[in-house]
Every structure is written in C-alpha cells, then in structure tokens.
Amino acid sequence: MAKPFQFFTEQGIVYYSTFKADNLKSLLTGLRGVPSSSIFYHLYHSLLRRHFTTTDYMNDFAQWVWGVLWHKTLGEKLASFDPLEFTRIRDARARLIEIVDNYVGESEYFLRVPEEQAFYFLCVKSFIYPVGIKASNLHELIQALRIVSPQSLFYHLIESRLRLRKASNDLSIWLEEDMEQPELASKINAISPYEYNLEEIRNRIITLLHNAVK
Amino acid sequence: MPSSKKKNNHHRLEDYAPIVTSGVIKEIEELAHLFGPVKMVHVNSTKEGGGVAEILGWFIPILEDLGMEVKWDTITGDTEFFTVTKKFHNALHGMHEDFTEEMFRTYLDNVQSNAPVIPEDADFVVIHDPQPAAMILKYPERKNKWAWRCHIDLSVADLRVWSFLRPFVECYDAAVFHMPQYTKNLMSPQFLLPPAIDPLAPKNEELTDEEMSKIMVKLGVPRDKRIIVQVARFDRLKGPFGAIKAFQMVRRWHDARLILAGGSATDDPEGQAVLAEVMEMVEGDEDIHILDLPPDSHREINALQRVADVVIQNSTREGFGLTVTEAMWKGKPVVGTDIGGIRHQIMHGVSGFLTHSVEGLAYRIRQLFGNPGMARRFGTQAREYVRNNLLVPHHIRRWLLLFHSLRQSNGDVITL
Structure with a gap:
C-alpha cells in the first residue's frame, strides 16, 4: 500500500538583518553578505506574501529597483528571474549577484534614496510542522487541498524544491512515485507560481485531480 | 459577519474561521499546542484607553483559549512619572521636548518602586512601550525570556531619550517593531510584527x-x-x-x-x-x-x-x-x-x-x-x-512564532 501524503506547513516570523541598501551598490553588498534566509524571504517568500494577487513584480528586489530606484531595465531583469529554476539558495543568490553586478558595471551614477525608502534586508525564521492532514488517494487529496492553508501550499509547492533539491515539488513527487501518476505529477509541476497566485494554483490542481479520478 | 460564539464577551479564534479559512485556524491552534503549558506576563501602562490596551483586550483572551496562562499587569506611577513618560513618548516620535537629569531619575526611581512583580515561573515576559522598559533591570538573574514590544515609530527618535532607553532595550532577548523602518541598531534581535484589526469588532463587522x-x-x-x-x-x-x-x-x-x-x-x-x-x-x-x-x-x-x-x-x-x-x-x-x-x-x-x-x-x-x-x-x-x-488570527500566529523563536533561537529553519 502506498504511503499517505502528509501535509506540513511552514510559518515564518520576520526579523531585521541589520543591513539596508540605499542604492544599487549597497544592494549588491547586501546580496553578497546577508544570511540565506534573507534571500529566501525576498525572493521566494514574497510569492506567499502576495499569493492572492498577481502583481507586476513578485520578488522584492525587482519591486524596489523598479519602483523606488527607477532602474527600469534592471527591474525587468530581476522580475524575470525565476527562483524556481534553482534548488539551492546559494545558486539563486549567485545569479542575482551576477545580474545586479553586470548592471552596476555598466553604470556611472547611482541614485541614493532617503532612509525611509531604503531596502531593508529582512530574514525569516521558519517553523515547519505537520498539520494533521493526510491523503492516501486522489479523492482524499482533493478534500485536503480544499482546506489546507496558503502556507501549507507554499511549503509543498515552492519551498520543497529547495528542501529536496529537486526540480519538482513534493506533491508531484508523491503522485509520481507513490500513486504512479507521472502525467498528473508533471502537469502539476508545470503550473508556475509566477503566472498564477496560490489560490488559482490550488484550484488548478484540484481540477487536474478531478479530471484524473473521473 | 457577527459571531455568536463569544466567551466573556470576547471572540474565540475559531470565530474567525469563516473569514480566514479553517485551515489557517487549525494551523495556529497546532502551533499553540506544540508549546505545551506556557505561562506569560504582559506589562504596559494602562488597562483602559489607548491602542495597546485595546489590542491586549482581545489578544489575551484568545491566548488563554489556546491553553496559555496569561497575566496582564500594569506599571503604576504618580503624575510626575507619567508626565515624564509622555515627554519620552513625544520625543521618541521626533517632537521637541526639554529634559533634565531629574526627569530621567524620576523615571528610574518609579520603575524601581512601582514595577509589577514578575513570577519566576513565567516562561515569557512581554513589556510594552517605554514606560515599563527599564523594569528588566530588576531581574538580573532572570531565567525567563523577555521581549520589548514597541508600538511607536522610532524612526526619528530624539537621541537623548533613545540613548537613555537603549541600554535597557538591549537587555531583552528580543525587540519587536511594527515595521522595518522603525527598527534601530541594536545588539539584540529585532522582530517585525505589524498590528492587526478585528473583523468581528463593531468597527469592522458587516452592516446592512x-x-x-x-x-x-x-x-x-x-x-x-x-x-x-x-x-x-x-x-x-x-x-x-x-x-x-x-x-x-x-x-x-x-x-x-x-x-x-x-x-x-x-x-x-x-x-x-x-x-x-x-x-x-x-x-x-x-x-x-x-x-x-x-x-x-x-x-x-x-x-x-x-x-x-x-x-x-x-x-x-x-x-x-x-x-x-x-x-x-x-x-x-x-x-x-x-x-x-x-x-x-x-x-x-x-x-x-x-x-x-x-x-x-x-x-x-x-x-x-x-x-x-x-x-x-x-x-x-x-x-x-x-x-x-492583517487580521486577528495573523497577529496571534506571529506572536506564537515569536515565542517559539525565543525558545529556539538557533537557526532559521526549525522543525517542530
């Protein structure tokens, strides 16, 4: 008998890293030096914070560079950066640094913003725990997906790539390995959190599961 | 959405399930359950009037519903003390105030004499705002975890007052601010915890x-x-x-x-x-x-x-x-x-x-x-x-996470 899928959640409390940036150069310094949880917070966790909407730029770096520093080109480059291509924070950080460093290298002047508009590098302390919901088949999975929180969806669909260091989420992995549903697993894994908000993703997955059990 | 489930005229966490979903509420309840028995004390300057008293008024009953033993105490003082702390408040907001050495002494003397007693077996102590901030000095052998909750904007704080308060704040295990812009350069960790509104309160409930x-x-x-x-x-x-x-x-x-x-x-x-x-x-x-x-x-x-x-x-x-x-x-x-x-x-x-x-x-x-x-x-x-x-359940969840953080200060990813 296949092992059930156990739902966990990830709840985070935010703290200040004590580093802030007021221009592109100090942003670059911050990107190089802040703890990994700060990169995670601004790049990945931002998807959870804005999970109910699809706004222009989903990651905090792109928002600040575009909206406060008014570097439109760099803002677009950072916005198109897809953190889900990476399975390690260190690789995502290296790519971010590369993008900003290239842009800084081409520039002569760096606009400095007042302190109240500075970019505050924040970190997140994450607590992971089971929520007491399990699914042993697709019907139970549909029921569970209807009620689990956005934080739980975030944990399984986005954070799991970093935790497992795989280019897939753990729900898809369970569907493929334990439920022998590789096609369904692949379709769920192909839903981009950058194109849909978490509630839309929840509904899309439920629709895919409904179609599979028909 | 008025709720019918009230205990002692306060709403319970489950009353918010139709608004934020039952999944969110269940996860908060689980987060509290993972603590086991917990005792905590909150200290501020008044139980009547003002935003802090209003927040504690709905916050504490919900924590009690979640199985925690919570005591709410206030610091007392005479008119002179509260005149000084009002001046602190204004100056911390960036307004001009004149200070004398005598005022700082009045503050410390009053905190020394009138601060409430913190039980030794309390797990967590939360001190709200500057009025009782220095009372941590009375407990040099403390074993419990102390957090200083700042409800005011310190971004343009008067340096005379902030320099006076800062050494006390740095004694705490954590300081807690609304927003990153209000944080200061401190040796202790600074957590961010925005305030919240109560969707079931008369100010926010649905009206026909x-x-x-x-x-x-x-x-x-x-x-x-x-x-x-x-x-x-x-x-x-x-x-x-x-x-x-x-x-x-x-x-x-x-x-x-x-x-x-x-x-x-x-x-x-x-x-x-x-x-x-x-x-x-x-x-x-x-x-x-x-x-x-x-x-x-x-x-x-x-x-x-x-x-x-x-x-x-x-x-x-x-x-x-x-x-x-x-x-x-x-x-x-x-x-x-x-x-x-x-x-x-x-x-x-x-x-x-x-x-x-x-x-x-x-x-x-x-x-x-x-x-x-x-x-x-x-x-x-x-x-x-x-x-x-920014609703009540999110506020409760953030506080529970803060308490977990005070207990387990090492690492940024913790499996409970």
Whole structure:
C-alpha cells in the first residue's frame, strides 16, 4: 500500500538583518553578505506574501529597483528571474549577484534614496510542522487541498524544491512515485507560481485531480 | 459577519474561521499546542484607553483559549512619572521636548518602586512601550525570556531619550517593531510584527444597507453624491487642510461630498485648535462634513468607511495607519500618502494609490471616480491583502512564532 501524503506547513516570523541598501551598490553588498534566509524571504517568500494577487513584480528586489530606484531595465531583469529554476539558495543568490553586478558595471551614477525608502534586508525564521492532514488517494487529496492553508501550499509547492533539491515539488513527487501518476505529477509541476497566485494554483490542481479520478 | 460564539464577551479564534479559512485556524491552534503549558506576563501602562490596551483586550483572551496562562499587569506611577513618560513618548516620535537629569531619575526611581512583580515561573515576559522598559533591570538573574514590544515609530527618535532607553532595550532577548523602518541598531534581535484589526469588532463587522442609511441620517450626511472619507483625529499630522484643498480640486469635475471624521480629545488643546481651524476653513460649504465623534463611535466609523466611494489618508506621519487597514478590509480603494505604514499596506496601482502632494491626491481621486472598474478591482485586492495579513488570527500566529523563536533561537529553519 502506498504511503499517505502528509501535509506540513511552514510559518515564518520576520526579523531585521541589520543591513539596508540605499542604492544599487549597497544592494549588491547586501546580496553578497546577508544570511540565506534573507534571500529566501525576498525572493521566494514574497510569492506567499502576495499569493492572492498577481502583481507586476513578485520578488522584492525587482519591486524596489523598479519602483523606488527607477532602474527600469534592471527591474525587468530581476522580475524575470525565476527562483524556481534553482534548488539551492546559494545558486539563486549567485545569479542575482551576477545580474545586479553586470548592471552596476555598466553604470556611472547611482541614485541614493532617503532612509525611509531604503531596502531593508529582512530574514525569516521558519517553523515547519505537520498539520494533521493526510491523503492516501486522489479523492482524499482533493478534500485536503480544499482546506489546507496558503502556507501549507507554499511549503509543498515552492519551498520543497529547495528542501529536496529537486526540480519538482513534493506533491508531484508523491503522485509520481507513490500513486504512479507521472502525467498528473508533471502537469502539476508545470503550473508556475509566477503566472498564477496560490489560490488559482490550488484550484488548478484540484481540477487536474478531478479530471484524473473521473 | 457577527459571531455568536463569544466567551466573556470576547471572540474565540475559531470565530474567525469563516473569514480566514479553517485551515489557517487549525494551523495556529497546532502551533499553540506544540508549546505545551506556557505561562506569560504582559506589562504596559494602562488597562483602559489607548491602542495597546485595546489590542491586549482581545489578544489575551484568545491566548488563554489556546491553553496559555496569561497575566496582564500594569506599571503604576504618580503624575510626575507619567508626565515624564509622555515627554519620552513625544520625543521618541521626533517632537521637541526639554529634559533634565531629574526627569530621567524620576523615571528610574518609579520603575524601581512601582514595577509589577514578575513570577519566576513565567516562561515569557512581554513589556510594552517605554514606560515599563527599564523594569528588566530588576531581574538580573532572570531565567525567563523577555521581549520589548514597541508600538511607536522610532524612526526619528530624539537621541537623548533613545540613548537613555537603549541600554535597557538591549537587555531583552528580543525587540519587536511594527515595521522595518522603525527598527534601530541594536545588539539584540529585532522582530517585525505589524498590528492587526478585528473583523468581528463593531468597527469592522458587516452592516446592512439599512443600518448604514440610519447612521448616515443620524450623522446628517446625505448619500446623494459620491463620498470621499478620511477618518483621523483632528491633528495637523493627519493633513486635514490638504484633504480639503484636494477635494476642492476634485469638485471642479465631480459632484461629491467630503467627510472628515475623527475625534479631538478634550485634553489635547492642539486638537481643539485644529478642529476650530478646519471648521473655519469649510464654513458655509454644505458638501464638506466635519464630524467630531466621541471615542466610542465605532459603528459610525464603520458606516462612514462603508459608504465611501474613495477613502483617503492624507497624513504626513503615521504609526501604522490602522484606519487604512479598516478601509481596505471594507473593500475600499484607498488613496494615501506615500509614508510609513501607509506605504507598507498599499501596493501602488494594485490595491490603491500612494501620493506625494495635494495635487496628486486630487488627481488619484478623480482617476478612481472616472474608473469605477479600477476602484472595484483595487478594493478587492485591498480586502484580500488584509484578509491574508492583517487580521486577528495573523497577529496571534506571529506572536506564537515569536515565542517559539525565543525558545529556539538557533537557526532559521526549525522543525517542530
């Protein structure tokens, strides 16, 4: 008998890293030096914070560079950066640094913003725990997906790539390995959190599961 | 959505499930359950009046429902002590105040004599704001975890007062602020915990159209034109004069009414003076309504925010701006100044507009009047933002996470 899928959640409390940036150069310094949880917070966790909407730029770096520093080109480059291509924070950080460093290298002047508009590098302390919901088949999975929180969806669909260091989420992995549903697993894994908000993703997955059990 | 499940006149966490989903509530309950038995003490300066007492009033019963033993104490003191702490409060907000060495001694002497006793077996001690901050010095052998909760904006704090308070704050295991802009350079960790609103409270609960109409009749405001509302006490920092100027610009193009609703505490002479100036400025204008409401006018404020077509917040300084949160929760497009907590809440062009001038305020109001679809879309996004971030359950969850963080300070990923 296949092992059930156990739902966990990830709840985070935010703290200040004590580093802030007021221009592109100090942003670059911050990107190089802040703890990994700060990169995670601004790049990945931002998807959870804005999970109910699809706004222009989903990651905090792109928002600040575009909206406060008014570097439109760099803002677009950072916005198109897809953190889900990476399975390690260190690789995502290296790519971010590369993008900003290239842009800084081409520039002569760096606009400095007042302190109240500075970019505050924040970190997140994450607590992971089971929520007491399990699914042993697709019907139970549909029921569970209807009620689990956005934080739980975030944990399984986005954070799991970093935790497992795989280019897939753990729900898809369970569907493929334990439920022998590789096609369904692949379709769920192909839903981009950058194109849909978490509630839309929840509904899309439920629709895919409904179609599979028909 | 009024709730029927009240305990001792307080709402329980489960009452919020229809608003934030049962999944979210279950996860918060589990987070509390993972603690086992916990004892904590909260200390502030008053149990009556003021935002901190209001928050603790709903916060503590919910923690007790979750199985925690919570004690709420206050620091006492004479008039001299509270005169000094009021000066601290003003100076920490950036206002000019004169200080003498005697004042700092008065503060320390009073804290030494009148601070409440903290039980040794308390797991967590939360001290709110500067008034009782120095009481941590009385417990050099403490085994419990102490957090200092700062409810005020320290971004332009007077250095004389902050330098005096800072050594006490650094004794705590953590300091807790509303927003990153309010943090300071401290040796101890600084957590961020924004405030929240209660969607089941009279100020925010659903009202029927009939209830709203009755309240508007009582307030003497006809609903015959589009309505712009600002809710704020009568204070120069809330920008009432700019709001009126912006309205006068809007009125050249749109038939509308402006409502400035707020209170002016009788012990605040400046508030009375500002109110008088505002009244003089709008004298004879039947489309501008200045409502000086008593402090318990929660349903009136609720109705005003709900009948508004656009809510504005033209403040030049704002701690967090919970009136913005309240309006956003009611699905209103908000046009607010690009400062502090307002900037933190409104996503410009997504859930409202941020402005930098009276002209900008007028322009954005006109834009929303001319685009009802955009106004509706902003309102929907605004409500979802608040539903996901700034309601009572989120506040409870963040505090529970903070307590877990104080217990397990190592590492940024912790499996419970």
